[in-house]
Amino acid sequence: MAEGVGVTVALLEQSLTDGVIRVRRLEPRDAAAFVDGTADAQVRQFAHLPGDEYTEQIFLERLRGVIADGLRDGNLAVLAVCDATTDEFLGSITLFDVDYTRGRAETGFWVTSASRGRSAAVRAVQLVAWWAARLGIVKLIARADATNRPSCVVLERAESTLAEGPAEQTAPSGRTFTGLTDSRPSGPTQ
Numbered sequence: 001m002a003e004g005v006g007v008t009v010a011l012l013e014q015s016l017t018d019g020v021i022r023v024r025r026l027e028p029r030d031a032a033a034f035v036d037g038t039a040d041a042q043v044r045q046f047a048h049l050p051g052d053e054y055t056e057q058i059f060l061e062r063l064r065g066v067i068a069d070g071l072r073d074g075n076l077a078v079l080a081v082c083d084a085t086t087d088e089f090l091g092s093i094t095l096f097d098v099d100y101t102r103g104r105a106e107t108g109f110w111v112t113s114a115s116r117g118r119s120a121a122v123r124a125v126q127l128v129a130w131w132a133a134r135l136g137i138v139k140l141i142a143r144a145d146a147t148n149r150p151s152c153v154v155l156e157r158a159e160s161t162l163a164e165g166p167a168e169q170t171a172p173s174g175r176t177f178t179g180l181t182d183s184r185p186s187g188p189t190q
């Protein structure tokens, strides 16, 4: 388990909400929407998911395997972004490379094509940054492909500050891309 601020925690046992969206643990009921979302061309190009292709069976295996392990061990949180009122699945946000010793972690996110343009990703990054701060993460990293304008817009709106780049980077998927690295103090912004 993770060592948070002096306490031992499993990641995100309670959901996060700003009243508009909710960030919560993924559930088996998200399988169809998650798989559908990962088939989107922009998600495939820019989200750098670890798997090339997702089926509902692969999703459920990962949910019971690597995703459950990461939440329990406190080093990886692959989460759902949902409408706070209806629980409609809007996308996914991940906290990974969690390093409690150095107080840093990285986040990545994607939103389903039908749910874009309503600031769901900005809200999710802000909620995860606030939550990460409570875990002792003082530096939250996000890497955006320099050609991915929507992602750069999200990071600007989430009040990131460009830390480095553009530079050749290696994504969690192992693919290389030219990217900008943004980082922000992970505390509340107001």
Ligand SMILES: CC(C)(COP(=O)(O)OP(=O)(O)OC[C@H]1O[C@@H](n2cnc3c(N)ncnc32)[C@H](O)[C@@H]1OP(=O)(O)O)[C@@H](O)C(=O)NCCC(=O)NCCS
Binding pocket: 042, 043, 046, 047, 108, 109, 110, 111, 112, 113, 115, 116, 117, 118, 119, 120, 121, 122, 142, 143, 144, 145, 148, 149, 150, 151, 153, 154, 157
């Ligand atoms: C990047 C992404 C998460 C943005 O999510 P979002 O919740 O739609 O973000 P916002 O609503 O804040 O919109 C941000 C920008 O996205 C673009 N956008 C908005 N609606 C869009 C749509 N329907 N289709 C494509 N792009 C859209 C616009 O450039 C918008 O900026 P604007 O408001 O100045 O026009 C989403 O486009 C996505 O999932 N892309 C594929 C995966 C990805 O790039 N992940 C980021 C890796 S770091």
